[in-house]
Amino acid sequence: MSSRPDPDALGFVLIDVARMLRSAFERRIATAGLGLTPGEARTLVRIATLEGSRQLDIAQRMGIEPMTLSTYLDRLQSLGFIERRPDPADRRAKLIFTTPAAGALIASIRTEQVELMEHVTSGIGPEELELIRDRLKRLRANLCALEEDSAAPALAKDAGR
Template identity: 85%
Template structure:
């Protein structure tokens, strides 16, 4: 095994693709004339997928700080796209919901996402795209398990993967 890192190792490729995809999405949303920043657009879509989720959980899923999410939520709420409700199980926490007014905006964001992914997956057969998605879901599940049980990371180091 060479002591030099392989730039095509799975971890490097995944990191590069994720960074490039995020940049392409941000440029696309910024140029779409939707009136939202890319961060606000990502937040609105995530809220729609986690309808009624806790503010802290949404921030974690987005990989952003709670204060950053709070700024996005303030703006989305002022536009009438989201509402915060008290969590009946924890009075300190807020649950986040989309409003009916958010539907058209989410559809606009979704149109941009679909078109971007059509371009990104150009030349890849649909069944291969499905296979990639399935394998990435498995990687995500494995990583979630590692996050939940950080002690699982130590034995994995010796596998050479």
């Protein structure tokens, strides 16, 4: 076995593909004339999929800092695309919802995503794409379980204080 890392190892390929896909999406959004930054577009789409979630949960799902999300939310709210509502279970928290005004913009962003993915997945048949998606979902579930396992000792330590 060689001591040199394999640049085509699964982990490296996944990281490269994710980075390149994000970059391609950002270029598309930046040139689509939607009036949003790529970060704002990603945020709006994520809110639409997590309708009514807390700001902190959205930030975690997006893998960004809460303050970065807050900046995106401020702009999206000023444009009338989202609204923050108090969380009935926690007065300090806000729940985030899209507004009806966001519908057409979300559809435009979705069109950009679909066209990009059609280009990225050209030459791969529907059955293969479904298999890839299923395997990636399994990897995601395994990683979520790993995160939960690694968080358990910290939670136990905090509970013992």
